[in-house]
Amino acid sequence: MEGDDPAPTSMIDRVVRVLDTFDGSAPLSLSQVVRRSGLPRSSVHRILERLVAVRWLAREGRNYQLGLRMLELGSLALQQNALREAALPLMRGLSASGRHGVRLAVLDGAEVVYLERIEGPVENGAPARVGGRAPAYCTAVGKALLAYAGDDAVREVLRSGLKARTRFTITDPAQFVRELQRVREHGVAFEREEAVRGIACVAAAVRGPGPAVAALSVCGPARQLDFTRLSPAVQQAALRIWSATQARPSLPLRGSEGAPVGDWPTGTLDSWATWPRMTDWL
Template identity: 40%
Template sequence: MAVLESFSIDDTALTLAEIVRRTGIPKGTMHRILADMVAVRLLDRTETGYRLGGYLFELGMRASVERSLLEVAIPFLEELNARIHETVHLGVLDGTDVVYLTKIGGRRQASAPSRIGGRMPVHCTAIGKVLLAHADPVLRDQVLAGPLSRYTPRTTILPGPLRKQLDRIAAEGVGYEYEESAPGLVCVAAPVRDADEVVAAISVAGPSHRFHPVAHAAAVRAAADGIGITLTRRARMLAAPSFRGEFG
C-alpha cells in the first residue's frame, strides 16, 4: 500500500530511487517488493521506472457502488454537457475530500484543478460544499473547525461564512463556487440522492467570463434528481423477488 500510495495523480512513472525516497523503505527491500508487484500486474516496469498497472483499473471497476453510480450517471452527465457545453463532474465524499469519479469536458473546456480519480478539499469547491452540507454533522463540524487552506483570494476559510453557505445549500438544494478553487473558475453543483441518502454530487464548471452558474442551477438540479431517481428505482428492482429468483 505504501508503494501504491506513493504515486500521485500527476505521476506517469517513478524511479526506484524516488519510490524509496517517498516510502522510506530500504532499497534492497523495495527492489523485491516492486518485483513482486510487477509479477502480479499491480505495477508495470518501464524504461524510466515503474507505473501503476492496468490490473489496478480492473480491480477498481469491480467496486460495485462506484460502478453502479457511474453506469446510471453517465447518460445524464453527457446530456447535461451537450446542453450547457461546459465541464461536468461527478464526485463522492471521502473523508474531508471530494473524489472525482468522472469528468466530461466541454467544447471550450475550462482550466480546472479537478481530475478523474483526483481529490479536492470539500470547502473550496461547489461539489464539495454540497456534499459537506449533507454530511454527518460530526464531519461538518470537523471541517469547520479548520484550519482551512486558502487556494485563491476568494476561498472561504472562516467557519462562520462557510457554515452559512452550507445551511443555504441544505435548504436550497444547490451550491456554488466563485473562483474559490482556481482563479477564473465558477461552478454550480447539486446532490444526488439514493432514496433519502446523499451518495454523490454533480457539478458544471466554466470560466467566469462566460459561464453564469445561477442560470444553470435548475438544469444541474434536474440532472442530479434524475440520477437519484434512477438509482433508487434500480435498487428496488434488484431487491424485488423476481430479480432474486424468489417466486411464489
C-alpha cells in the same frame, strides 16, 4: 501460480499474490495459501495476520477467508460503477447544452474524489481528473456533499482548516457553516473562483432522504456561467441519477455515513429531511 508469474519483488506484490489465492468461496489454510502463492511460509503467515488485523481477511480457527472490509470495498466499487453508468448520459447532455465541464464526485473525509468528468472547452487547470482529489470546502461538489453529510463530517473539514486557495475562498468557519445552510435551503451549491481563479461551478447532491451518495457539478469560466439557468438543470440531472440508481434493487446504495438509504419514490428528495442549524458548533 508458482510457475506462471515472476517472483514478487515488493510487499504490495506479495499481498496481491496472497489475496489472489482466495478465488473461491472455501476458506484456505496457511499451507494452502503458501502452495497457491508460491511464497515463503513465514512471509505468508505475516501477511495473513496483518490482513486479518485490518479486516481484509477473517480467520476461523486455522483457516482464512475474505473479510468484511473486502466486501465493503467491493460493494463501494459496484456503487461507484452504478453511479457512473447512470450519470454519464446526463453529464453528456449537460456538457453539450452549454459547452461546459461536468463532474461527478464523492466525499472522502475532508476531500472529494472525482469518479467521472467531461472536459469543457475552457478548464484553465481546474483539478478534476478522474480519481483526483480536491478539498471539499472550496468546491461546489464538496459543498453539496457536506451540506447533507452530518455534523461529524463538517467538523472534520473545519478541523482540517479552510486554507485560502484564491482570494475568493471562504476561510471563516462561521461563514462556511452559513454557506452549507444555504445549500440545504436551496438544494444547490455554488463555487465562485474559490478553488481556481476564473472557474465557477454549480452543483447538486445525488441523494434521497439522507446523506448524499455523490454530487454533480457543471463548471466553466466564471464570467460566462449562468447560475440561474444551470441550477435547475443540475438539480434535475442529480435527481435523475438518484432515481436511476434506485431502479437497481440488487445494489443498495449507501450514504457517506455508511447507512443504507433504501428505495424511495420520486419527489421525496428533500421533503423528508429536516436539518439542524450548525452555528452552535462555533
